[in-house]
Amino acid sequence: xxxxxxxxxxxxxxxxxxxxxxxxxxxxxxxxxxxxxxxxxxxxxxxxxxxxxxxxxxxxxxxxxxxxxxxxxxxxxxxxxxxxxxxxxxxxxxxxxxxxxxxxxxxxxxxxxxxxxxxxxxxxxxxxxxxxxxxxxxxxxxxxxxxxxxxxxxxxxxxxxxxxxxxxxxxxxxxxxxxxxxxxxxxxxxxxxxxxxxxxxxxxxxxxxxxxxxxxxxxxxxxxxxxxxxxxxxxxxxxxxxxxxxxxxxxxxxxxxxxxxxxxxxxxxxxxxxxxxxxxxx
Amino acid sequence: xxxxxxxxxxxxxxxxxxxxxxxxxxxxxxxxxxxxxxxxxxxxxxxxxxxxxxxxxxxxxxxxxxxxxxxxxxxxxxxxxxxxxxxxxxxxxxxxxxxxxxxxxxxxxxxxxxxxxxxxxxxxxxxxxxxxxxxxxxxxxxxxxxxxxxxxxxxxxxxxxxxxxxxxxxxxxxxxxxxxxxxxxxxxxxxxxxxxxxxxxxxxxxxxxxxxxxxxxxxxxxxxxxxxxxxxxxxxxxxxxxxxxxxxxx
Numbered sequence: 001x002x003x004x005x006x007x008x009x010x011x012x013x014x015x016x017x018x019x020x021x022x023x024x025x026x027x028x029x030x031x032x033x034x035x036x037x038x039x040x041x042x043x044x045x046x047x048x049x050x051x052x053x054x055x056x057x058x059x060x061x062x063x064x065x066x067x068x069x070x071x072x073x074x075x076x077x078x079x080x081x082x083x084x085x086x087x088x089x090x091x092x093x094x095x096x097x098x099x100x101x102x103x104x105x106x107x108x109x110x111x112x113x114x115x116x117x118x119x120x121x122x123x124x125x126x127x128x129x130x131x132x133x134x135x136x137x138x139x140x141x142x143x144x145x146x147x148x149x150x151x152x153x154x155x156x157x158x159x160x161x162x163x164x165x166x167x168x169x170x171x172x173x174x175x176x177x178x179x180x181x182x183x184x185x186x187x188x189x190x191x192x193x194x195x196x197x198x199x200x201x202x203x204x205x206x207x208x209x210x211x212x213x214x215x216x217x218x219x220x221x222x223x224x225x226x227x228x229x230x231x232x233x234x235x236x237x238x239x240x241x242x243x244x245x246x247x248x249x250x251x252x253x254x255x256x257x258x259x260x261x262x263x264x265x266x267x268x269x270x271x272x273x274x275x276x277x278x279x280x281x282x
Numbered sequence: 283x284x285x286x287x288x289x290x291x292x293x294x295x296x297x298x299x300x301x302x303x304x305x306x307x308x309x310x311x312x313x314x315x316x317x318x319x320x321x322x323x324x325x326x327x328x329x330x331x332x333x334x335x336x337x338x339x340x341x342x343x344x345x346x347x348x349x350x351x352x353x354x355x356x357x358x359x360x361x362x363x364x365x366x367x368x369x370x371x372x373x374x375x376x377x378x379x380x381x382x383x384x385x386x387x388x389x390x391x392x393x394x395x396x397x398x399x400x401x402x403x404x405x406x407x408x409x410x411x412x413x414x415x416x417x418x419x420x421x422x423x424x425x426x427x428x429x430x431x432x433x434x435x436x437x438x439x440x441x442x443x444x445x446x447x448x449x450x451x452x453x454x455x456x457x458x459x460x461x462x463x464x465x466x467x468x469x470x471x472x473x474x475x476x477x478x479x480x481x482x483x484x485x486x487x488x489x490x491x492x493x494x495x496x497x498x499x500x501x502x503x504x505x506x507x508x509x510x511x512x513x514x515x516x517x518x519x520x521x522x523x524x525x526x527x528x529x530x531x532x
């Protein structure tokens with residue numbers, strides 16, 4: 001922990017933070033100002049510590065600065081305020097309120113020669129006040145570490161599914177009928193279960209409608225969902241139409257699939273599975 | 283007698299070359315914020331995830347783990363499918379339907395053959411179900427809304443590919459159930475406008491379900507469709523990360 005991170009005077013810090021926050025400044029600026037207020041309050045109460053700290057800061061200043069001072073010449077006056085916070089670091093916060101003398105590191109005098117023919121421009125190093133920095137980072141939000149939280153959950157879900165599938169597969173055999181015979185049509189002939197909704201539609205519509213138009217419409221319609229539904233809200237209360245429509249269509253598909261699977265027997269005629277039996281294989 | 287020191291495996295050059303600098307397998311794992319992040323970051327599989335996720339995404343009733351379980355089923359089906367490929371030939375010429383006899387061999391003679399085949403078949407049905415339910419979950423949580431519109435479209439393609447994989451696999455046992463289900467399922471393509479004959483021929487490699495169809499669907503099932511599916515899966519997962527992780531909270 002560095003010297004400036006210790007909130008030396010918590011009462012002063014809290015008071016300043018409350019005042020700054022209520023005046024509506026940015027959170028980071030408010031925290032910075034409150035920290036400064038806390039340090040100042042502490043140093044006022046402990047003048048001896050301030051002197052010791054100033055001495056420490058002086059010792060930490062770049063050692064090579066002094067010998068080069070002579071070469072700096074007239075530029076020194078302009079460069080010093082810029083260099084001060086860079087070299088002296090944290091001590092700058094306490095400087096204005098105390099009498100302790102604190103030397104700024106002197107300019108090095110290593111001024112590069114401009115290239116021949118280069119346009120007469122110069123660069124400036126500027127100090128930017130914290131208010132001037134626009135905060136662009138994303139809100140962190142309420143986040144947890146992927147390991148162990150999410151990965152453990154995924155692992156458990158995976159293990160349960162795997163165990164369930166293993167047990168189910170050891171107990172129940174997948175069907176294998178007699179060798180394929182193109183000349184012997186089973187009665188009824190059914191498509192795999194996920195197409196039985198479409199096969200059921202064949203009872204009501206022309207094959208072109210049930211087999212081509214409706215499946216195409218479903219696929220294209222599904223893909224178009226995000227471009228049709230322009231309602232930006234994800235709150236269920238704001239999406240009553242979308243949710244109702246989707247639920248109706250989804251249930252429609254589910255009901256058709258169940259009818260095709262369990263309520264259709266020989267000749268693909270209607271049956272009751274509890275009386276005539278189930279004509280369905282996975 | 284000189285005492286022989288056992289070599290410190292973790293200090294060896296080989297070990298260090300395998301695990302990246304900062305890996306928890308180099309310096310050991312301490313339960314710190316840093317090591318938790320590194321555990322995800324330095325693992326090629328877990329790196330699918332960001333190091334941190336929104337807390338509400340852990341709630342079981344938000345995702346029901348359906349997307350992750352669909353992916354797990356795909357991996358499981360790949361592994362069991364590779365196993366089955368060792369014992370299966372997609373041939374069904376007159377006089378010797380190897381595809382069907384291989385199925386019988388798998389069931390009766392191959393070590394664990396029956397179990398692996400059952401897992402492959404039940405897992406395939408389960409995957410169609412889990413992918414469908416995953417789509418419903420994504421709809422109900424509004425997770426297809428900006429910026430995730432395109433990933434929904436990729437998801438619809440993945441659903442279509444899942445159905446295609448399941449349907450092509452359905453023919454491979456070459457029993458009565460297989461060819462007649464496929465005959466019924468593909469008969470609809472014969473009603474497509476303008477290209478009915480061409481569509482049927484492209485699908486079946488002939489006018490009816492035949493040994494040609496078996497070979498064609500076998501290649502689609504074990505190679506072509508999984509390859510395309512993996513491409514779309516990669517885009518799907520990548521876009522989840524780029525679009526800001528799990529959607530919500532509601």
